[in-house]
Amino acid sequence: MPAMPLLTGPKIRPMTEKDIDQLLIIEVASFSAPWTREHFVAELDAQYSFPYVAAADDVVVGYLCMMSLFEEAQILDIAVAPDQRGRGIARLLMDHAISVAREKGAELLSLEVRASNIAAINLYERSGFVRTGLRQKYYENREDAVLMEKRLLDKCC
């Protein structure tokens, strides 16, 4: 992927179908088993899914897919363009996910992450998530999944 110039002040907005070409490039660069276009289209269509992008000047630099149903919300996918990482964009997306989940009335926000994904685990701990369990050999390469959650009724953090 060609290097993108540093962008100032990306804003979070709902994902649209027009964003998918750009975010697929980030998805493929970020995951060994990336989601396909159909996954993202399904997220846009699903009643209880809430997909967002972080974008500056129509350039998508990150995105987040989450679902929220009754008292439980879940982070399904989050990634930031490789050349835009380390600038707080994922933190912005996580703060947004937490406020959306609260708005929808969720009491718990949960996720699962590869045990080797230290950057993501740090991000989630920074956002107030705690480890609640381990699913052994959960991923296609038999890597463990760390289960994490944040209780949303604690208003402090």
Ligand SMILES: CC(C)(COP(=O)(O)OP(=O)(O)OC[C@H]1O[C@@H](n2cnc3c(N)ncnc32)[C@H](O)[C@@H]1OP(=O)(O)O)[C@@H](O)C(=O)NCCC(=O)NCCS
């Ligand atoms: C994980 C990811 C989303 C972080 O995005 P980012 O925009 O670079 O993250 P931020 O700049 O907002 O950093 C927020 C926190 O994450 C943690 N973090 C981010 N990158 C890190 C790294 N390379 N190493 C260790 N911790 C890291 C830090 O705790 C950081 O807070 P701090 O800077 O105050 O210490 C990004 O690396 C990514 O897209 N990875 C590939 C996709 C992925 O793994 N998604 C998660 C799937 S579960």
